[in-house]
Amino acid sequence: MFFSIIIPLYNRPQEIDELLYTLTKQTYLQFEVLVIEDGSVNGAKDIVKSYSEKLDISYYFKDNEGQGFTRNYGFARAKGDYFVVFDSDCLIPEDYLETVKDFLLEHQLDAYGGPDGAHSSFTPIQKAISYSMTSPFTTGGIRGNKKHIGQFHPRSFNMGISREVWERTGGYILTRLGEDIEFSIRIQSLGFKIGLIPGAIVYHKRRTSFKQFYKQVHFFGRARINIYKHFPSELKLVHFFPACFTIFLFLGLILNLLKHPLAAFCNTMLGLWVLLIFFHSLAVNRSVKVAFLSIFASFIQLAGYGLGFIQDFWKRIILRK
Template sequence: MIQNTIKLFQPAKQRFVPYKMKTPAYSLIIPVYNRPQELDELLACIQKQDFTDFEVVVIEDGSTVDASSIIAKYKDHFSLAYFVKENGGQGFARNYAFERAKGEYFIILDSDALLEPSYLAEVDKAVKSEGLDLFGGPDQDHPSFSPIQKAISYSMTSFFTTGGIRGKEKNIGGQFHPRSFNMGISRKVYEATGGFKITRMGEDIEFSIRCISLGFKSGLIPKAFIYHKRRTDFRQFYKQLHFFGRARINISRFFPKELKAVHFFPFLFFSYYVLTSLALIFYPIIGLLFLSGILAYSLLIFLAALISTKHIGIAFLSIFAANIQLFAYGKGFAEEGLRKIINNSAA
């Protein structure tokens, strides 16, 4: 927990902790926005890494609650640089860090991540043995997470929501696409791509696809997993997944062929919910029949989550997480898809 009072930062001011002279193998890139406590927990994990040839670059992306007191705790324990910039979004914050990083490889981490001490050692072993230029690891829940966080984690990785493709070597129709909560690239990748092209709305997937299209080798490192906190309540989770649905359409603006049939499943789920609601109002008998489908799906989620988590409370919460996930994603997908159709028609 943070004991000190957090001070407001001056937007134009830059804070910088000098680098050690030695060029590190890895630069850990951490954008942060109003999350000093989460950054504290992540830096504590980084301090315990078995592999020590690294630096950390923290980018404060226009926060109103800064992390300077947290940086002060760790600046003498490992090579640590800290910059404050105006808010520009996570993609461009990472680019800002890439320009200043010294490592041969850059590893992007979300501030709401926790690492095992072996994380960097597993990354280094895989990168060297497999010759990877683009890589990442899966995510999972930590024993300390709340029941809602564990339910959300289950939902985001379940076969019955995402097809179980998150954190898998093969994506639908292609190679592994690292996500920015746990993504690594070589310096060669940065020099060839210039970093992120967009700052939000699926920026990490667009970046991964572009890297692979240039011939860089991508690979999943299963043992380089993180504990990802995600959202702590269902309202935040809804907003996040609604944004993810919009982002999938946004990615198709750059790579139309990357919009696969599987991505329409949440849209169909959302549409089914809308039809069920209308039917319950105008044709109650048909509506009850449709509602039975939702109840059957919810029962499936409950049983699958109970088998996976062995916790009846988390299994019950997983029903809400799964339904929120698919509904919110499908709604965002529908809204952004309609916006794309209208814009294309007007062009």
């Protein structure tokens, strides 16, 4: 089995250097790497070139179109039987391709996704953000958990598709705003088999500050409404949870300002949730600092997503703009 690893890149030369280094350590060697620079100003051509003797690697530069169409650009030039997509801010364990190859030979998936985790080298904020994006008390375990809620949809920071999937689907039809989920739904609608490979973990850095993280999750909230516009049946009750959480915070603030009797109930419920986050993160990360930061990250994750969701729900569904 020959893999083609597709990596879209936009103004992140340091990240691609770290990612490519981890790929030189792979125990399974039947793969090529395609780095597609999506109109970057701060390019990484020299960094990619420095790996030419360590990896079967190709570098391409194209006009900026967004990550979805940039992946398509890579698919069209890939030689592999299976295409693997990584975000540039990932670190890849040395047995990743070996794990994926063994699983695919046994289970014959047409498309797969894998979980993400926090590497030991990550900063406390990065570990807290990673926790908030994978915790059962925030995302409900939908991002790479074996017991996720609802239909599993691979996320494009860590996913793979067969060549046949690419040839029949034509790849992404959205370049941003939920492009990976739309693609996954369309793959499934054509009868292809999709599954989670639990051992195919990557270490996903995500964002390095809470401000950057807020912008990212706000975008994710908006993206869920964009997916709804293409697939109305994919807007589930669980997707309203961050918006409900955000409204609950707003109402709780008003009740406290008005000194309403219900304020005590809101404060108690919120306090219990905070304690759940703290002690669960402490058990997962074994760090009081990360557990404390996980509280802030979880607030940002839910409120940021909720505000983005509410914004586009009001604009695109209620007002029909």
